[in-house]
Amino acid sequence: MYETTFRRALLGAAAAALLCVGGVQAQDANKDGAKPQYGGTLEVGTMFVTLSALSWDPHDWNWKLNHDTGQFYEQLIAADLDKSVRKGGKHPFVADAYLATEAQRGEIAEKWELVDNPLSVVFTLRKGIMFPEKPGVMASRELTAEDVAYAFNRLRSSPKHIGGYYDFVGSVVARDKYTVVFNLKEYNAEWDYRLAWGFYTTITPKEVVDAGPNNWKNVNGTGPFMLTDFVAGNSNTYTKNPIYWDKEKLGGQEYKLPFLDKLVYRTIKDEATQLAAIRTAKLDLLETINARNIPELKKSAPQLQFAKRLSILGSFMALRTDTKPFDDIRVRRAINMAVNKKEIIEAHYTGEAEMHAYPMYPDWDGYFDSLDKMPASVKELYTYDPKKAKELLKEAGYPNGFTFKMQFCSCSADHVELAPLIAAYLEQVGIKAELKPTEYGAFLSAMTTRKHEAGYLMNSSHTNPTTSIRKSFVSGQTWNPSIYSDPKFDAKMDEVYRTRDEAKRKQLLREMTVEIMDAAPYLWLPTPYVYAAWWPWVKNYGGEMSAGSLRPGPIYARIWVDQEMKKKMGH
Structure with missing residues (x-):
C-alpha cells in the first residue's frame, strides 16, 4: 500500500511552479474595473468545507x-x-x-x-x-x-x-x-x-x-x-x-x-464531491484544494481562476511527553529521523510543500527563521536517517522498537493518506503504529479532555507569532496535545508577553522556536501549499x-x- 500510494502520487505530480515561501499567487477577480452589481447568491465551499x-x-x-x-x-x-x-x-x-x-x-x-x-x-x-x-x-x-x-x-x-x-x-x-x-x-x-x-x-x-x-x-x-x-x-x-x-x-x-x-x-465531506461541485459551478468558490488536484481541475474547468497559498495549518504528530516512551527525547528525535520528509514532499504533496514552516509562519517578517538558519541539531530532525534513529532507540532502551496508537481525524483527506505512510516509515526502524481514525467531534474532544492517544496526528493553525508558541507548548494549555511542560519555557513566554519592544519580542520568539523544535515534542511534518478556485x-x-x-x-x-x-x- 505504501509503495503504491507513493507511486501514484509521483505519477500525478504535475504541479504549478512554487512561489516564494508564504506567498500568494492570485488573479484579481475585478481587474477589468467592472462596476459592482447588487443581488445574487454566492455558493462557497469554505476552507473548512468538511x-x-x-x-x-x-x-x-x-x-x-x-x-x-x-x-x-x-x-x-x-x-x-x-x-x-x-x-x-x-x-x-x-x-x-x-x-x-x-x-x-x-x-x-x-x-x-x-x-x-x-x-x-x-x-x-x-x-x-x-x-x-x-x-x-x-x-x-x-x-x-x-x-x-x-x-x-x-x-x-x-x-x-x-x-x-x-x-x-x-x-x-x-x-x-x-x-x-x-x-x-x-x-x-x-x-x-x-x-x-x-x-x-x-x-x-x-x-x-x-x-x-x-x-x-x-x-x-x-x-x-x-x-x-x-x-x-x-x-x-x-x-x-x-x-x-x-x-x-x-x-x-x-x-x-x-x-x-x-x-x-x-x-461537503468528500473531496471528490467538492471538486465536482466547483468544476460544475455548483460552487462559485472553493477555498481549499489539494495541490495535486489542480492540474486536472485546470484541464477540466479551464475558466476557473486560482490563488495559491501556503497552508495556515501546521501539520504534525504530537508525541505525548507525559507517556512512555515519548517522555524520552531520544525516542522523539528518533521518530523525526525515521520519517523521510523530503520524500513526503515530493510524492505525497507532489512537490508543493515547505519542509519547515511551523510553528512560525514564513510571512511573519522577523519572527521566522528558515531551516538553513537553524542549528545543526534542528536540521538533523528534518534529515532522513533511519540508522541514527535505530541507534537512539537502542540508547533509550528500545532496541526492538515498540508499539503505540496513532490517532488522526477521518475528516482530513490529507491525514487519512499520510498516516499509513508515516506508519510505514516507522516500521522500518521497528516501531509499530496502530492507526486509529476518529470522527472530528470525538477527535477534538479526546485532545481537550486529555484522553487522546500517545501519537496524535493533527493540523493546528499558526495563529500569530506569540499564540503559536503559547497555545502549543506552554504548560496546561488546551491546544498542547504533546502535554509539553517546562517551567523555564513558560517563564520565557511570560517575558514575551510583557515585552513592549517588538524587535526584542522577535528575538525572544526565534530563540524559543529553536528550543521547542530541538525538544521534538512533535514529529515535525511539511506544510503543504493549497489553492483556492473560483469562477470569473x-x-x-x-x-x-x-x-x-x-x-x-x-x-x-x-x-x-x-x-x-x-x-x-x-x-
Whole structure:
C-alpha cells in the first residue's frame, strides 16, 4: 500500500511552479474595473468545507466560531482589505489570525488608544451602527459601549475560557455611550488581538443571550449578513442585512455593502464531491484544494481562476511527553529521523510543500527563521536517517522498537493518506503504529479532555507569532496535545508577553522556536501549499481568506456576482 500510494502520487505530480515561501499567487477577480452589481447568491465551499458549525455561542469558546458567525457578529477591529496584495498592498490576508498593525482598520471602533496612566485601552465606537430587528428576540437598535462591555464580561466568565487569556484585564466599562475602556492589570503584547480582532472578541447583544445564544434562530449582530437557515452537515445560509453600515470604495465611488443578496456555506465531506461541485459551478468558490488536484481541475474547468497559498495549518504528530516512551527525547528525535520528509514532499504533496514552516509562519517578517538558519541539531530532525534513529532507540532502551496508537481525524483527506505512510516509515526502524481514525467531534474532544492517544496526528493553525508558541507548548494549555511542560519555557513566554519592544519580542520568539523544535515534542511534518478556485463571475476577490481570526465576513461582504456573465457561461 505504501509503495503504491507513493507511486501514484509521483505519477500525478504535475504541479504549478512554487512561489516564494508564504506567498500568494492570485488573479484579481475585478481587474477589468467592472462596476459592482447588487443581488445574487454566492455558493462557497469554505476552507473548512468538511466541517459544520460547532457552536453559535461565543461563551463556548470554540475555535471555529468566527468562521461561522463573523458574517453577523462584528468586532472592534478588522483587516484593512484596501491594503491587500490584490489592491497593490503587501498583505495577502491568508494567515488565520495575524494582522500587522498597519493592516488594521476600525470596524465597530472608530479609533483606539493604549494609555499608560492608568494602563488601559480606550476604544471610541462608531455612531449609528444598528442591530437589525429580530422578531421574538430584539427590536432594531443602536450598538453602544454597553454592548461591548457586556459581551466581553460574559466571554471571560465562561468556564471554557483559555486559562490566563484575560488575566491581564482588570475591568471593562462603558465610559459613555460610545466609549469603552479596558482597564489593564499589566501590559500584554497581544492586547489588540485578544481584545479587538481575535478568536474570542465577538460582540453579542444581551437580547440574543436571553433568547438562547446557541440556537441559530436567535443569533443577531451588526454585520453584513443575517443567518437565516442552518442545516447541520449541509449548509449555513446568510441573507443580506439591509441596514448594514459599511461601504466599499471603488473607482472613487462609495458603494453600500453587502453586494450579495445571499451567501451560502456548503458542507461537503468528500473531496471528490467538492471538486465536482466547483468544476460544475455548483460552487462559485472553493477555498481549499489539494495541490495535486489542480492540474486536472485546470484541464477540466479551464475558466476557473486560482490563488495559491501556503497552508495556515501546521501539520504534525504530537508525541505525548507525559507517556512512555515519548517522555524520552531520544525516542522523539528518533521518530523525526525515521520519517523521510523530503520524500513526503515530493510524492505525497507532489512537490508543493515547505519542509519547515511551523510553528512560525514564513510571512511573519522577523519572527521566522528558515531551516538553513537553524542549528545543526534542528536540521538533523528534518534529515532522513533511519540508522541514527535505530541507534537512539537502542540508547533509550528500545532496541526492538515498540508499539503505540496513532490517532488522526477521518475528516482530513490529507491525514487519512499520510498516516499509513508515516506508519510505514516507522516500521522500518521497528516501531509499530496502530492507526486509529476518529470522527472530528470525538477527535477534538479526546485532545481537550486529555484522553487522546500517545501519537496524535493533527493540523493546528499558526495563529500569530506569540499564540503559536503559547497555545502549543506552554504548560496546561488546551491546544498542547504533546502535554509539553517546562517551567523555564513558560517563564520565557511570560517575558514575551510583557515585552513592549517588538524587535526584542522577535528575538525572544526565534530563540524559543529553536528550543521547542530541538525538544521534538512533535514529529515535525511539511506544510503543504493549497489553492483556492473560483469562477470569473466572482468579482472583487483575489484569494483573501481572513479579515481577523478565521473571519471571512468582511471579505464576502465585498464580493459581487456578475450574474449576466454567469448566465452567458451557461450557469
